[in-house]
Amino acid sequence: MSELFDVVLLTLLILTALAVARARDLAAAAILFAAYSLMLCLLWLHRGAPDVALTEAAVGAGVTTLLFLVVIARTSR
């Protein structure tokens, strides 16, 4: 069961990573990147690293996405 969870998370991780690379719209890429970070966060949590998971959620999925969105809003105006 536990291994299955890992496999599902890793598959989703790779799929979101590919989706980020393929996204044409920058804002969509930023949001997909946040989803990628969330998968990574769950993976860390499941591997027993809650500190890293918390960092990934707060920095990777949170602040970085917000900063990306600010830049996209300022540049594609």
Place this chain on the structure above:
Amino acid sequence: MSLLAIPFGLIGAFFFLAATIGLLRLPDFYSRAHAAAKCDTVGAGSILLALAFALCPGLASFQLLGLAILILIAGPTASHALARAADRRGVAPWTTDDP
């Protein structure tokens, strides 16, 4: 107390399922946002409540209760903001005249 977790969990799962079907099947942005809001608010809220009951009594159940309240506030606000932004952008709502 922990028996209460089962009905709340089932309610949450039902709303998630319904919202996901809605997200896939509903015709336009506004109705899909409506489905997503249900999923976020009632679905996630009920599951958090179920977990709070399951872990009752303890500190964790209070923390989960706090999270449920936050979801209750943040979910509708977020979908309101989304719908408002779409409206300002001029996204037209679906009507019965549309195919």
Place this chain on the structure above:
Amino acid sequence: MTTHWLPALVAIPIAGGVLVPTMSRRWAPAWGFGVLIATLGVALFLTGLLREDTVSYAVGGWPPPYGIELRFDVLSTFAVPIALVAALAVPFATHSNEPVTTPEGVAVILVGTGGMMGFVVAADFFTLFVFLEVLSISAYGMVAMSEERGAGLAAFRYLLMGTVASIVILLSVGLLYTLTGSLNMADVGQRLPDGGLPLHLAIGGLAAGFLLKAAVFPLHVWLPDAHATAPSAVSAILSGLIVKMGIIGLLRTPGLEHLHELLIWVGAASLLAGALFALVQDDLKRMLAYSTVSNIGLVVLGLAVDRTGATVHILNHAIIKASLFLAAGAFIHRAGSRRIEGTGRSMPLTTSAFAVGGIAAIGIPPTGGFTGKWMIVLGALEAGRWGFAVMILLGAVILALCYARFVVVVAFRPSPADREGTSEAPLVMLVPIFVLAALSVGVGIIGGPFAAFVGK
């Protein structure tokens, strides 16, 4: 031996850099200069201690390999040129209108210097990586300071390439940790397994990352733009110091002897390609940037045949290339643009310093450039690779043509008609140029004992 001045070598410039934004615009350059001179004093003191013994420091009191160890060894003597060049670059930049001496600019230079200090004294692979990041991010900021067109793009390219290098290095450090369970360099060196794919990948990854940071020939594409568009004071730091960090990283890589054959060819290719690219440049700073690629190639070749020679040469080249970039900056400052023909006629002092730097860069005795180059040539001959010795001499001949050409352009071509009369560079520019030019000769005169000290 242990001394608190070792962590202070890293802490002083970083503390200075963190405090700069609290200051007014007027005081920032003076503060930066003062902090860097203090750092130079610490670096000289530690180098003096090194004559007797290696200096080591267990941060937090945890003995290695459990805690982080800082170690001041022969390679760490690079701290002296780091502090010197950075200290001279700050007053040099006060006359330019580029934001090098704004509080933010000084902060980037100080923190970058602290990062380099941390890098050269780290005796732990992860500490090495962390300080590599500190100095790399400072370097991207330094390139971005330029007002010139294309500087933003050059900085962005540099950022992308540098980040790829950093990730490869981080993965390799992770592999080394998985294989040995330790991060301390000496400990890792002892616990390395005998072979296997992960070990080769780790060593190869470290080498590839550091070669990219050092801008060796096929991986050099980011360097010319970054070094040529940056403000001249910053170019001196980038070309003199920061690319050398890749070489120091290579010298710290365990098991590098497996890669000697690769290094010798990559180095030779870089040596010749850099020199040939330098020959066709019409812009002085781009020529200097390609000449850095050539010299890095020489050092990489030297890593395989004579490590002492390579170490001596990075120390010398740091000072020589910094003096050349500062002289180029003075010409450009007085000309008001990149068209510097004829500026040397009214700037005899700067021109002569540039010529001295060029002679040192070619490696004519008795200058500093000679010692290291000669040791590498001898090393190549000793190893029976006389073809590579010939290549080194050929590279020197090509570089001699490049420098001679630019001395002629600067001193004997007529100035463009639309330029007003120029005059000698201001004192804050002349003094740094002369200190570095004098040193690039002086280090050569004491070359013998100096090399013996490095080789110990």
Place this chain on the structure above:
Amino acid sequence: MNPRLAAAFVTGLAVPMLAAMAALPRHGSPDQPIHTHVAREYIESGPETGNLVTAILLDYRGMDTFGEVVVIFVGLVAVLVLARHREPALPAASPSPIVAFIVRLVTPFIALFGFHVILSGLEVPGGGLQGAAILGGLVILNGFVFGPQHARSLLPGRLLPWLQGAGPLAFLAAGIVGGIATGFALGYPTHLPLLHEAMLMGVELGIGIGGALIFSRLYLALEDA
């Protein structure tokens, strides 16, 4: 870059890496060097209570964490150098009254939670950087809703240049205090529990407050650029 070239490059990188992964010792097997050497020492002689991750970050490998905090600081300064061509930031479009009310309502609670995460890092997962991201995200959220000018008014005006360097400065202070108390820079005096606790708290707060201000200023610099 040409997409085919990129794909070939990634494949060329991925294949040896995956092969090396397969050749590595199996994850979790207890007799591998990664479990028997340094890590075991941390687990056996680390603190008996509290968060072992925090102990490793702040104590055994404090120098690395210092470097990482400096990386974040210099990242901000480099962006400030780049973003020097100032244009006044655009005022926000008039916010929805519902969103404005909710953001006003939750702001103090999120701030409280951020400080909770910073300080509870000593005992449970959490710590300065995570709390900093929460607080910084809060400022950015306010900026999104009420405009950058309002977000700027949330930051401490005159103390800002000092506080944005709070992370490195707290580490330097702890390094000096620890050096006096234990004889080693960045040493933590376990024989003085109160001072030990105060130093850890101070460093976590420094990372948290400094980091939050760095994230906020990054946002403002991007809005102004």
